[in-house]
Amino acid sequence: MIVDFHVHIAIENQGMWTPEVWELVRKHYPDKYNDIQRYGQDPNLFRTYLESQGIQKCVLLAEDSNQTGLVPNDYILEYCEQEPDFYIPFLAMNPNKTGSLLNRPEQFRKNVAFCCELLQWLAEKGFRGIKDYGSYNHIPFGTEHMYPFYEKAAELNLPVLFHTGESIFDSEKSKMFASPEGLENLAIKIPGLSIIIGHCGSGKYFPVAYRLAKKYPNIYLEFSGVPPHLIKKHFFDKELDLNMIPDKLIFGSDYPALPNGLDGIKKNIETCKNLADQNILTRKSLDGLLGLNAMKFFK
Numbered sequence: 001m002i003v004d005f006h007v008h009i010a011i012e013n014q015g016m017w018t019p020e021v022w023e024l025v026r027k028h029y030p031d032k033y034n035d036i037q038r039y040g041q042d043p044n045l046f047r048t049y050l051e052s053q054g055i056q057k058c059v060l061l062a063e064d065s066n067q068t069g070l071v072p073n074d075y076i077l078e079y080c081e082q083e084p085d086f087y088i089p090f091l092a093m094n095p096n097k098t099g100s101l102l103n104r105p106e107q108f109r110k111n112v113a114f115c116c117e118l119l120q121w122l123a124e125k126g127f128r129g130i131k132d133y134g135s136y137n138h139i140p141f142g143t144e145h146m147y148p149f150y151e152k153a154a155e156l157n158l159p160v161l162f163h164t165g166e167s168i169f170d171s172e173k174s175k176m177f178a179s180p181e182g183l184e185n186l187a188i189k190i191p192g193l194s195i196i197i198g199h200c201g202s203g204k205y206f207p208v209a210y211r212l213a214k215k216y217p218n219i220y221l222e223f224s225g226v227p228p229h230l231i232k233k234h235f236f237d238k239e240l241d242l243n244m245i246p247d248k249l250i251f252g253s254d255y256p257a258l259p260n261g262l263d264g265i266k267k268n269i270e271t272c273k274n275l276a277d278q279n280i281l282t283r284k285s286l287d288g289l290l291g292l293n294a295m296k297f298f299k
Contacts, residue, residue, distance in 0.1 A: 001056050001057065001290075001291040001292070001295060002054050002055055002056050002057075002251070002269065002290045002291045003055070003056065003057040003058070003059070003250075003251065003290070003291040003294040003295060004050065004055045004057070004058050004059065004251065004252060004253050004255070004265065005059045005161070005196075005222055005224070005250045005251060005252040005294050006059065006061065006161070006198065006222060006224035006225075006252025006253060006254050006255075007050075007058050007059060007060050007061065007252075007253060007254075007255045008060075008061055008063065008071070008254070008255060008256065008257070009036070009039055009040045009046065009060065009071070009079070010036070010040055010063075010071050011037060011040040011041060012037065014075075015069075015070070016040075016063075016069065016070060016071045016072075016075075017063070017068055017069040017070075017071065018067075018068060018069040021068050021069060025256065028257075029256055029257070032256045035049070035256075036256050043079050043080070043082040043083045043087065044082070044083060047083050047086050047087075050086075050255075050265070052266075053263065053265035053266040053269070054265070054266055054269050055265065056086075056291070057086060057087075057088060057291070057294070057295070058086060058087050058088065059087075059088045059090055059128075059129070059161075059252075059294075060076055060079065060080055060087050060088065060089055060090065061076070061090045061092065061131040061161070062075075062076040062089070062090060062091050062092040062131060063092050063131070063133070064092040064093055064094040064133065064137075065092070065094065065133040065136040065137060066094070066096075066097065066133075066136055066137050066138065067133075067136035067137075068133075068136060071092075073091045073092065073122060073127070076089050076090075076091070077089050077091075077122075077125060077126060077127065080126075081126070088128050088129070088298060089126065089127050089128060090127065090128065090129040090130060090131045090161065091119075091122050091127040091129075091130055091131070092130070092131045092132075092133060093115045093118065093119070093130075093149075094133065094137050095108060095111035095112045095114075095115050095137075095139075095146075095149070096108065096111070096137045096138060096139050097137075105145060108145050109145055112145055112146060112148055112149050113148065115149050116148055116149055116152045119149065119152050119153065119156065119158075120152065120156065123156045123158060127158070128158065128297075128298055129158050129159045129160065129161060129297065130153055130158050130159070130160045130161065131160075131161050131163070131198075132160050132161065132162045132163065133163050134146075134162060134163065134177060135163060135164065135177035135178050136163060138176075138177060139177065140177050140182055141162065141164075141177070141179075141180060141181070141182030141183045141186065142182035142183060142184070142185040142186045143182070147186075147189065147190065150186060150190050150193050151190055151193075153193060154190050154192040154193040154194075155192075159194035159195075159196055159297045160193065160194065160195060160196065161196040161198050161222060162180065162183065162195065162196065162197060162198050163198045163199070164178060164179070164180040164183075164197050164198055164199055164200075164201050164202060164205065164209065165178050165179075165180075165198075165199045165200075165201045165202020165203060165204075165205050165225075166178045166202060166203065166204075178202075178205065179201070179205050179208060180197045180201050180205055180208055180209050180212060181205075181208050181212075183195055183197065183212060183219065184212055184215075184216070187212065187216040187218055187219050188216075191217075191218055192218070193218060194218055194220070194297060195216075195218055195219045195220065196219075196220045196221075196222050196250060197209045197212065197213065197219065197220065197221050197222060198222050198224060198252070199222070199223075199224055199225045199226060199254070200221045200222065200223050200226050202225060202226070206234050206235070206240065207239070207240060209221055210235070210240045210242075210245075213245055213248045214244065214245050214248075219248070220248045220249070220250055220293065221242075221245070221248055221249055221250065222250040222251075222252045223249070223250065223251060223252060223289070224252030224253055224254035224258075225252075225254045225257065225258070227268070227271075228268050228271035228272050228275065229271065231272075231275070232275060232280060236280055236281075242281065242285055243281065243282045243284075243285050246282060246284045246285040246288045247288055247293055248288075248293065249285060249288050249289040249293055250289065250293055250294050251268075251269075251272070251289050251290050251291070251294070253265045253268065269290065272286060272289060272290065273286065
């Protein structure tokens with residue numbers, strides 16, 4: 001079972017994502033633009049494409065981000081309901097839409113309380129997890145104002161995939177919140193919460209992400225946006241050996257934001273398998289990375 005734990009879709013003429021995101025899509029992925037539009041409207045067509053890449057389950061992410069815009073929860077849920085054996089819907093919420101509520105803690109707490117109520121309802125509707133865009137929304141990881149929300153997520157058995165690290169969509173302000181280091185307090189305070197470090201911290205935060213996943217039983221590493229050749233470069237020395245944490249590894253593509261053209265997902269999977277063929281990645285680590293670890297969240 002190969003699971004892609006990090007997939008985005010959107011439709012431009014329905015106001016999803018910001019104009020700046022679409023401009024970057026056209027610039028960096030011109031060969032995918034028309035496909036993205038079609039896939040955003042046709043769950044079966046997108047499934048056919050993903051299956052051609054070797055994917056057997058897909059975590060599809062809603063979006064509510066000050067940096068990249070909106071992909072509504074109801075759109076993602078309705079989309080996934082058309083192919084329920086293939087798609088796994090993750091919701092998104094943003095209690096800091098103005099980007100400045102840390103200076104108004106009382107209002108921030110009220111927003112979080114409302115999100116907790118909404119989270120219960122959305123879980124009952126069928127969402128299986130949460131995508132947290134904390135840095136894009138200028139919310140420090142581990143801020144105590146958010147604890148009630150994460151406690152509710154743990155109560156509902158909803159894993160949380162955190163966007164971490166720096167990206168092309170960052171503002172100077174959001175870069176201030178990019179390090180996953182703040183997730184350590186969250187792992188300690190709410191041990192029942194499954195914390196997934198998206199993009200594995202991305203680049204300079206790889207060591208921080210690895211340390212946290214190795215130390216805490218409820219923290220996992222998700223590798224979307226990390227080309228497999230970088231996995232080989234950064235993660236197999238005595239300091240950052242992925243084979244020491246085979247149960248903590250999760251594959252993700254970050255479609256459509258991935259290299260290698262239209263077959264980028266397939267090529268990334270093949271590169272991961274080649275690492276195992278070369279005895280760089282153990283078979284246990286490979287099997288965990290490509291799907292076994294991800295499916296543990298959805299028993």
